[in-house]
Amino acid sequence: MNIEMLRQPDAFAALFAARYFQQAEFRLHYRAAPAEWLQGDAAPRCCWLGLVIPKKFCKAAVRRNLIKRVMRQALRELHLPEFAQMQAPVLMLRLTRKLPTDFRSARSPALLAYVQQAVNALLKAWIERTVILAERGSA
Numbered sequence: 001m002n003i004e005m006l007r008q009p010d011a012f013a014a015l016f017a018a019r020y021f022q023q024a025e026f027r028l029h030y031r032a033a034p035a036e037w038l039q040g041d042a043a044p045r046c047c048w049l050g051l052v053i054p055k056k057f058c059k060a061a062v063r064r065n066l067i068k069r070v071m072r073q074a075l076r077e078l079h080l081p082e083f084a085q086m087q088a089p090v091l092m093l094r095l096t097r098k099l100p101t102d103f104r105s106a107r108s109p110a111l112l113a114y115v116q117q118a119v120n121a122l123l124k125a126w127i128e129r130t131v132i133l134a135e136r137g138s139a
Contacts (some may be wrong), residue, residue: 006050050092062106
């Protein structure tokens with residue numbers, strides 16, 4: 001999936017009011033891309049992504065970067081079901097509270113696994129809720 005990063009404050013403001021899924025400390029806001037964004041070469045397999053990881057909840061830059069990296073990688077590796085149809089999405093991953101203090105290091109494999117599990121659960125819930133499977137033609 002081709003990922004475009006959100007940079008406009010208006011786009012972020014619209015997503016804060018959009019629907020969302022919550023998983024542990026993470027929230028995934030989602031909506032369909034506005035029609036004016038889809039002009040030109042933007043294919044349905046394009047996705048706009050915003051990341052909100054406040055220093056208030058995650059002081060270490062290494063941890064903030066880990067969360068961002070995991071989200072971008074999860075979207076790149078996202079496999080939609082066969083026959084899936086969807087509008088180009090606008091997604092925003094948001095950290096809503098502090099991560100558990102159980103992790104000794106900002107680069108620990110346990111922290112990486114924890115973040116991957118939460119992000120993958122959010123993406124799975126989003127797919128189940130928004131992706132429409134095209135009906136197969138009966139032979």
